[in-house]
Amino acid sequence: xxxxxxxxxxxxxxxxxxxxxxxxxxxxxxxxxxxxxxxxxxxxxxxxxxxxxxxxxxxxxxxxxxxxxxxxxxxxxxxxxxxxxxxxxxxxxxxxxxxxxxxxxxxxxxxxxxxxxxxxxxxxxxxxxxxxxxxxxxxxxxxxxxxxxxxxxxxxxxxxxxxxxxxxxxxxxxxxxxxxxxxxxxxxxxxxxxxxxxxxxxxxxxxxxxxxxxxxxxxxxxxxxxxxxxxxxxx
Ligand code: TMP
Numbered sequence: 001x002x003x004x005x006x007x008x009x010x011x012x013x014x015x016x017x018x019x020x021x022x023x024x025x026x027x028x029x030x031x032x033x034x035x036x037x038x039x040x041x042x043x044x045x046x047x048x049x050x051x052x053x054x055x056x057x058x059x060x061x062x063x064x065x066x067x068x069x070x071x072x073x074x075x076x077x078x079x080x081x082x083x084x085x086x087x088x089x090x091x092x093x094x095x096x097x098x099x100x101x102x103x104x105x106x107x108x109x110x111x112x113x114x115x116x117x118x119x120x121x122x123x124x125x126x127x128x129x130x131x132x133x134x135x136x137x138x139x140x141x142x143x144x145x146x147x148x149x150x151x152x153x154x155x156x157x158x159x160x161x162x163x164x165x166x167x168x169x170x171x172x173x174x175x176x177x178x179x180x181x182x183x184x185x186x187x188x189x190x191x192x193x194x195x196x197x198x199x200x201x202x203x204x205x206x207x208x209x210x211x212x213x214x215x216x217x218x219x220x221x222x223x224x225x226x227x228x229x230x231x232x233x234x235x
Pocket of ligand 1: 129175199
């Protein structure tokens with residue numbers, strides 16, 4: 001398979017077309033942004049680590065019944081994916097209060113939720129990805145009710161699978177963001193799953209092992225990503 005032209009450059013990744021119209025290549029950059037790109041920086045080797053972590057997590061989810069866009073990891077920074085028609089709804093699932101939920105509800109970070117919370121955000125950088133509900137999704141015609149039922153079901157199943165996966169590796173899965181897309185009439189899980197898109201806390205020390213170290217200038221960012229990569233990638 002051959003890499004062709006750059007289709008899109010995002011904040012952390014570049015998407016390339018290939019000679020197969022059904023496949024694209026995701027290139028993982030070291031660039032990091034936060035607060036809708038108001039804060040910019042680089043996290044050394046982040047792209048390499050996120051590519052590997054995403055590979056392991058996509059394979060684990062596929063094996064357990066979640067259809068994903070993952071095809072294969074090509075090299076350090078590149079992954080082959082099925083080309084999706086991306087649904088413009090970012091799906092966040094939460095197990096522990098943190099980030100914008102702590103702010104919105106005036107709750108302390110760290111409170112364990114009695115059940116997972118699933119939230120939807122409109123994927124629109126110019127608007128800063130505002131939170132939306134099913135009525136907005138219908139009115140904006142972002143996805144059908146049937147698609148959203150499937151997506152919510154997948155998000156909750158991903159939650160069960162990844163919570164257990166991380167728990168076995170001494171990590172609490174606090175929350176995470178997923179993106180889905182359409183492919184030949186099917187809904188597939190897309191994008192990436194990594195410490196940029198998840199909050200991960202060490203179970204023993206409660207130390208943050210994710211992009212909050214960058215967002216909040218906590219230091220030891222590369223070290224935290226490397227430790228997640230080590231725990232996720234070891235058999
Ligand atoms: P939030 O608490 O800031 O709403 O973030 C919830 C989760 O979503 C957290 O794990 C980080 C992830 N996330 C992204 O992947 N991209 C984003 O643009 C934002 C705001 C959050």
